[in-house]
C-alpha cells in the first residue's frame with residue numbers, strides 16, 4: 498500500500514513530506530527497514546531468553562514454573578507452551594530492562610516521531626508481543642482510549658521482530674477511522690469528552706474484544722468497509738499510527754511461526770497525561786517541555802539526560818496579520834507595527 502516507504506541508510510532518518518502526508522491522510526506510516534537487522538536480531542535473541550527463562554522478568558517469578566530448569570537455557574518441553582501462553586504480551590519492561598529502554602528510545606524511531614508529532618517527544622509505554630503459533634489477536638481498539646493525553650497526540654511505533662503477515666496475525670488498520678473521536682467504554686464513560694463536548698457520541702462496550710459481535714467498535718469500523726489495510730512487515734520495519742485509528746490483529750494461525758513485535762507509545766512532550774503515573778514518570782525522548790519528565794533509568798542517551806540550554810536556538814515565532822501576511826515577531830517587526838514608534 499502507499500503508506501509504505503523505504504528507509505534510507507545512515508544514522509539519522511529524515512522524514513519526507515510525502516511520508517508526513519501519508520501519516521495524515523491514511524492514519525499510518527510504514528517505514529521499511531528503519532531499524533537495522535543486527536539490532537532486531539539482538540531483540541529477537543532477547544525474546545528467546547525470555548522464552549527459555551534465561552532472563553528474569555520483574556513481577557513474573559520463574560520459580561512459579563518449578564525447578565532448576567529456569568536459567569539453565571533448557572526448558573522442559575512440556576512447559577514450553579505454558580511459558581509461551583504466559584508471555585503473549587509483556588508491558589512496560591523499559592522500566593526494568595536496559596534493552597527495552599534502548600528500543601523505546603531508538604534514535605531512528607524518534608527521528609520519525611519528531612517529524613510526525615514533535616518536535617518534543619515523550620516516551621510512555623512499551624509492549625513486547627511474542628504471539629506464538631495458535632495465540633489470539635486483539636480486536637478493534639483505539640490506543641488513545643487507553644492512554645489519554647491532552648492535547649491528544651498519541652502515536653504508536655510497532656517494530657516487527659519476525660516476519661508478520663496475514664498467516665501469523667499481522668496488524669490491520671481501518672483507514673479513515675483516524676478522523677473518528679475516541680469512543681469511551683461504558684465502564685469509564687468520563688474518560689474522553691467529559692463535559693459532553695460531542696452531543697451524540699456513542700458509549701461502547703467490548704473494545705479490543707476479538708469477537709466482532711461483542712466489540713462495540715465494529716459498527717464504527719463498518720463505516721469504512723473495504724478500507725481496512727492488512728500490513729505485512731519484515732523484521733526492522735516500523736509502523737507508526739495515531740491514537741484514534743481503529744486497528745486490530747487476528748490470531749496467529751500458523752503452525753510454527755511466532756509473530757514477535759516491540760511496540761512503543763509516545764506523545765508530544767507538551768501534552769499532559771495522568772496515565773502511567775503522570776508526565777513525571779515518562780521519559781523526555783526529544784526536544785524540551787514545560788512539564789515534568791523522567792530520566793531514562795538505564796542512561797540511554799536522549800533529551801532528558803543531554804545537557805542543553807533551555808529553548809536554545811528557538812526561531813522567532815511567526816504571527817498572522819490581519820491581511821493574512823505572516824510576519825516574524827522580532828523587536829524590529831513589533832516596532833514597525835507600533836504607530837507610536839514610527840521612526841523608520
Ligand SMILES: O=C(O)CCC(=O)C(=O)O
Nearest residue numbers: 626635640653746758760
Ligand atoms: O501487535 C498486536 O497484535 C496489537 C498491537 C496493538 O494493537 C497496539 O500496539 O496498539
